[in-house]
Amino acid sequence: MKVVLFCGGLGTRLREHSDTIPKPLVNIGYRPILWHLMRYYAHHGHKDFILCLGYRGDMIREFFLNYNECLTNDFVFSEGGRKIEPVRSDIQDWRITFVDTGLHANIGQRLRRVREYLKGEDMFMANYADGLTDLPLNDHIAQFQRSDAVASFIAVRTSQSFHCVHSDDNGTVTSFGQLSGSEFWINAGYFCLRQDIFDYVEEGDELVEQPFKRLIERKKLLVNRYGGFWQQMDTFKEKITYDRMEARGDCPWMVWRKS
Incomplete structure (x- = not known):
């Protein structure tokens, strides 16, 4: 399945870094969060990516155009440097489509602008570019495939009240938005979508606002409540949290290392 990643936001709450580079290029260890x-996704067999670019999209293009695996991987140096042999390859079998989706476009409009690159795809995935998880991805996809939903996403438990989710026992979303309570399940991305999603996203719509309300009315929106690791990187404090986890080797999102 193709994977659409929304990489165009301004990242204003991570201003310590996003004044100079786009948030998807903020490093965790040696590599940007976008790479992680x-x-x-590649670990789970999904290696065909569409990057929705906006703010400093040129830097994301340059990162991949100049990508050198030897800078972050083990390699063998011989013949005085004439022969360089990486011990392993990270991205050799990835396919990446770079699309300028506008500087100030919202998520819904970025998705609409890459529709032509999704022709022939009955289903595809999409995600924000600032959150990582150890979610068993293919189980998440299989749950969606067994349903007749148009869209699904994961929800995580938090004390925040942004994009809160209520659902029935089958995972069908019944309400979405600012909800009351002391602890919440919130939208954490990792969307699975059918082509029908484009029938619900109109010009100017933000994906998780008007389109999701339309899906809820038709009982076509599914949520997967996930209690495992999920962490966004929306602020400088969260960036430091990631750096400390990486420094001590506590990286649950690196599911490729576990296998």
Whole structure:
């Protein structure tokens, strides 16, 4: 399945970094969070990516155009440097489509602008570029495939009240938005979508606002409540949290290492 990644936001809450580079290129260890996210999908067999670019999209293009695996992987140096042999390859079998989706476009409009690159795909995935998880991805996909939903996503438990989710026992979303309570399940991305999603996203719509309300009315929106690891990188504090986890080797999102 193709994977659409939304990489065009301004990242204003991570201003310590996003004034100079786009948030998807903020490093965790030696590599950008975008690389970690793509590596996660690739581990599960999904290696055909569409990057929705916006703010400093040129830097994301340059990162991949100048990508040198030897800078972050083990390699063998011989013949005075005339022969370089990486011990392993990260991205050799990835296919990446780079699309300028506008500087100020919202998520729904970025998705609409890559529709032509999704022709022939009955289903595809989409995600924000600032959150990582150890979610068993293919189980998440299989749950969606067994349903007649148009869209699904994961929800995680938090004390925040942004994009809160209520659902019935079958996972069908019954309400979405600002909800009351002391602890919430919120939208954490990792969307699975059918082509029908484009029938619900109109010009100017934000994906998880008007389109999701239309899906809820038709009982076509599914949620997968996940209690495992999920962490966004939306602020400088969260960036430091990731750096500390990486420094001590506590990286649950690196599912490729476990196998």
